[in-house]
Amino acid sequence: MTLAHEHPSEGTDRPRLAPALAKGTDRLAAAGIESPRVDAELLAAHVLGIGRGRLLLVDAVRGAELRRFEELIEQRARRIPLQHLLGTAAFRHLDLAVGEGVFVPRPETELLAGWGIEHTAPGATVVDLCSGTGALALTVADEAEPGLVVAVERSAEASVYLRRNAAAFPRVRVVQADVTAPDLLDELVGQVDVLLCNPPYVPEGTPVPPEVADHDPAEAVFGGADGLSVIRPVIGRAAELLRPGGVVGIEHDDVHGSAVPDLLRADGRFTDVAAHRDLAGRPRFATARRA
Known part of the structure; x- marks a missing residue:
């Protein structure tokens, strides 16, 4: 199955995932989170409904997905546990x-x-x-x-x-x-x-x-x-x-x-x-x- 996010010809005017992840990582690092990149990627994968390993296949995201991701980043920056935001703990x-x-x-x-x-x-x-x-x-x-x-x-x-x-x-x-x-x-x-x-x-x-x-x-x-x-x-x-x-x-x-x-x-x-x-x-x- 191919994700809509993975079509290079679609969503060219949509927000790009890579800059959003970088910005989210910086925000979490500034808040003192020990693993800012990992947390940002897990939150992004959660919003997109995919495994973290598939993020490399995603180029652009929808505006609503970006807003949800940014909301979760801010909650994590306030030190709400990552697991609470995901709803599960591995x-x-x-x-x-x-x-x-x-x-x-x-x-x-x-x-x-x-x-x-x-x-x-x-x-x-x-x-x-x-x-x-x-x-x-x-x-x-x-x-x-x-x-x-x-x-x-x-x-x-x-x-x-x-x-x-x-x-x-x-x-x-x-x-x-x-x-x-x-x-x-x-x-x-x-x-x-x-x-x-x-x-x-x-x-x-x-x-x-x-x-x-x-x-x-x-x-x-x-x-x-x-x-x-x-x-x-x-x-x-x-x-x-x-x-x-x-x-x-x-x-x-x-x-x-x-x-x-x-x-x-x-x-x-x-x-x-x-x-x-x-x-x-x-x-x-x-x-x-x-x-």
């Missing part, structure tokens, strides 16, 4: 619905997802705590062969996105609950094979980018004074939910490279405690096996 092989009220999944969490997939045997029972968009739960359901995935999220606003994203995955069960509750998932005590958690873990008072401070829910970002207020009870509950030999993986702040493994060891019910770094070499998640 996570491994999935495009997850996102918006105000739910934490936007980060690329570094894909490492924990990959670890979870590697440890999910066919028919396994998997639990994802602090599920948010469902990034971890749905990735495991998509790329492994679990028998059941339980995605737990406390926030009513975030659960709207979680249920929407999980609708295409019949093996995923959504539970709206507080992951620190002592009776969480009582029916699964001693039966869980893999437990994953990307909790709020940033220590309160830590400076964060405007996209996080103004748009990510604070309860999904900050984890108390030391960033461990959710991780502590999660570790205790994980020990109760996991079967002997079951495994747990918990993402954490880069200041917690020793603290979270130490908490897992101190619990006394885990073996094979390991610390994992992200692609930038920063401490990112900790794993352990139920004794």
Whole structure:
């Protein structure tokens, strides 16, 4: 199929895409956006309804498309998250619905997802705590062969996105609950094979980018004074939910490279405690096996 934009003989009086992209890139760079060209191209592709890779085939655009693109550039320059403007966030092989009220999944969490997939045997029972968009739960359901995935999220606003994203995955069960509750998932005590958690873990008072401070829910970002207020009870509950030999993986702040493994060891019910770094070499998640 050929796009109307691709006909060199059409739209010669229409605005050209290349100068618009250059101008948009400059605007985003001036606003402090880390990847201005990439963001500008993704917004342009979104407006045109094509993949980013096809932008090279587009010469001219319609006036209405240019105006919409410029509007989105201005919104991004005001540090509205790119994913909110696109309506989705890419996570491994999935495009997850996102918006105000739910934490936007980060690329570094894909490492924990990959670890979870590697440890999910066919028919396994998997639990994802602090599920948010469902990034971890749905990735495991998509790329492994679990028998059941339980995605737990406390926030009513975030659960709207979680249920929407999980609708295409019949093996995923959504539970709206507080992951620190002592009776969480009582029916699964001693039966869980893999437990994953990307909790709020940033220590309160830590400076964060405007996209996080103004748009990510604070309860999904900050984890108390030391960033461990959710991780502590999660570790205790994980020990109760996991079967002997079951495994747990918990993402954490880069200041917690020793603290979270130490908490897992101190619990006394885990073996094979390991610390994992992200692609930038920063401490990112900790794993352990139920004794």
